[in-house]
Amino acid sequence: MARKRGRGMAACWYGIARTATVDRAAAWAEIDDGGTVKIVTGVTEIGEGILTVLAQIAAQEIGVKPDDVVIGDNDTARAPEAAHAGATRQTYMIGNVVAIASREARGRLVDVMAKTWDVAPETIRTANGEVWAENTNHRMPMAKAVEHCKGRGVVPVGSASFGTDTTGLAPTDGAGRPWQAYVFGCQVAEVEVDTVTGEVQVLGVWAAHDVGRAVNPKGVEGQIEGGIVQALGQGLMEDYQLKDGRTTTPGFAKYILPTSLDVPRVNSFIVEDPDPIGPLGVKGIGEPAMVPTIPAMMNAIYDAVGVRIQDLPATPEKVLMALREKERRDAERRAAAQAAE
Template structure:
């Protein structure tokens, strides 16, 4: 007879972003082009995480143009400056900051020419949505006109920048050092339903609160959190790579089980913005950190539901049934002794 029990668990975590215990770096070229559009060239790799959208938003904000007026150039490092790999939750933090700095240099070149052209202070200039103006005056024009004026004065509004995260290794004796430059923090609550007859676990909901520094693209952040949660559920409850005599016994998805849409719970994301004090944008990252609290929260929820601790992953139905059997035998032994 099926017996369903529900439980909730909570877990928190922290995560260091960018390369570990080594100097990380990313570089960028940026230019305000004819027509008042912008182009950004950096060796970034888009693998589905949405980084190109984020970089276009950053460049648009810094240069004063619209996001769709930004072209992100070819990432072939034979023609673009190095930005290193897609991983370590580093893309927004490392490349985003590099893009911001390069765009600021290009903007400054334009501002200096326009300030001289209008006879105003550089500090009075501002730009947004394809227009540039001087605060406290009637001077205003489109970015297209401003770039044309700058180029006719012999100056191309270009910029280049490098952003570096200075890390150090850990001392072998006392553990001192600085393995990361920036850290993110998060906490999650999981609600599960456990079938005590079959050991099957269904994750009903995840509530995830994560510090991302500054959310450049909130919808993208939510997508990263949801993706991390689903990946962690797979690791925590299903994915079990097995070998025998050096050969895999789980060679395909018939035996190596992955979560499907039916296994994905409702994820409620709470974005906490605590700006990074070091980088110019205040951004951090969220790709991998979203996974960290999920599994312990689910394991705690299983314990809350049925009173057994699963201490090895994945928490498959057979492990849960076996843990329940041992729990019942232990309870009977105590009763007998009494």
């Protein structure tokens, strides 16, 4: 059995949010009795962790703990529209709009407290559920500050809308601005190829991705790892076949998915290059995480055994056929060189 190792690299760029059309999201934020915060927006949680991210953003902007933030009903009959969960837009679009709404709610509370304490609004600080004025003895819990505001007829509530400024592509020269924000990434994959069976094992992936600003670094790493595992399945295993309009791979017996035993060691490197337009500097990492993985793996296979797989997935059968074809061509070239001598 002969096993050969190789490494390959690939880079990518990816446009955030909807393509060549205006994308928009809206939200309400309120500092409630008891010093808790309620965020209402039509966000859809499909496992990407957006509720955690929004709680972190609201907590940071208003000055409470993430546990004190409640994400309210997302039924768009009662909540502001936030659009779909896709296009790597959730953190960028909804995170930014929640930040703006939270700042407005905090601003209402700060204005009242500044007048009460006779200090400049910019000296008011809020953090960990407390409100205080710098260089003074004025300090009180957030719950007490909210009660104080409402006693003066002010409800600390905010609303906001955040949208993109994009254009379609001109049919003449392709000029345009189809996305407002872009992310970039680069991955290196190391593989081991069994030249007898054609089996490819991914040993490790090194992934560096620009995410703008990492609200939740562990969540970012999870997205990168999940994207790489998805790409591993698409690139090496998942072979969906049709014959006469019907699938011949109706079950997981033939449609192979990666398991925990197939997952390589993933080394994530988070690059923070803040977005210059949004108030938070965030971008996204949902779909971009898997974009460079497959070309990096295919380049690694080529580096290991000298064959270029261009028809996905790179199953053992395809790799073995490519190796046999390479051997045949090499033999023909050697024979031609000997004949020429």
